[in-house]
Amino acid sequence: GAGVSQSPSNKVTEKGKDVELRCDPISGHTALYWYRQSLGQGLEFLIYFQGNSAPDKSGLPSDRFSAERTGGSVSTLTIQRTQQEDSAVYLCASSLALSRFPGEQFFGPGTRLTVL
Amino acid sequence: GNSVTQMEGPVTLSEEAFLTINCTYTATGYPSLFWYVQYPGEGLQLLLKATKADDKGSNKGFEATYRKETTSFHLEKGSVQVSDSAVYFCALSSLYSGAGSYQLTFGKGTKLSVIP
Numbered sequence: 001g002a003g004v005s006q007s008p009s010n011k012v013t014e015k016g017k018d019v020e021l022r023c024d025p026i027s028g029h030t031a032l033y034w035y036r037q038s039l040g041q042g043l044e045f046l047i048y049f050q051g052n053s054a055p056d057k058s059g060l061p062s063d064r065f066s067a068e069r070t071g072g073s074v075s076t077l078t079i080q081r082t083q084q085e086d087s088a089v090y091l092c093a094s095s096l097a098l099s100r101f102p103g104e105q106f107f108g109p110g111t112r113l114t115v116l
Numbered sequence: 117g118n119s120v121t122q123m124e125g126p127v128t129l130s131e132e133a134f135l136t137i138n139c140t141y142t143a144t145g146y147p148s149l150f151w152y153v154q155y156p157g158e159g160l161q162l163l164l165k166a167t168k169a170d171d172k173g174s175n176k177g178f179e180a181t182y183r184k185e186t187t188s189f190h191l192e193k194g195s196v197q198v199s200d201s202a203v204y205f206c207a208l209s210s211l212y213s214g215a216g217s218y219q220l221t222f223g224k225g226t227k228l229s230v231i232p
Contacts, residue, residue: 043222055217105162107152
């Protein structure tokens, strides 16, 4: 079946602009995670969704970052007033909420964001 | 908090050599442990996992044993191939108290290059 998809695959933007990154999880996966992969910081957790609610936003680096999920499926990560330090690969992952192996997450290919 | 430390790369080996990538962790409770692999130009893929002490995860000739006494989960392969060239990430997951999040905490990754 289809895996996790993300769009766009690449995004180049100017400092100060807003960007939206999209994630389509595997059908039926109720848990959805956003991570950020950057050279300096490695892979960092950003936010977790269970259904449409986000009980764990502890990894969002600032209030410029927000995310939503609708219909228990597609999620959008929005970064307002982008800064150069936001440049990174943004990864989305999904999993079954009642997975026998908690934490077994399936990752999308990522969106490479470059802020000029 | 949770943390994962893995050996710095890059690691360069000749084909058929023995591979060890060290990984140690710090976590509260009883985490699940994972190795993810990222092949060039591709997304993160789960390589193997272990959910409790003394479990051995294995896949594609790779193995890792969950050692609670040494808080380690070292990755090994007896004979590497050129196709194993990739970045390998050690990770752990434990239930985030109160939020139901099995967010992954990653090591910084080890780049493996296998030469013919």
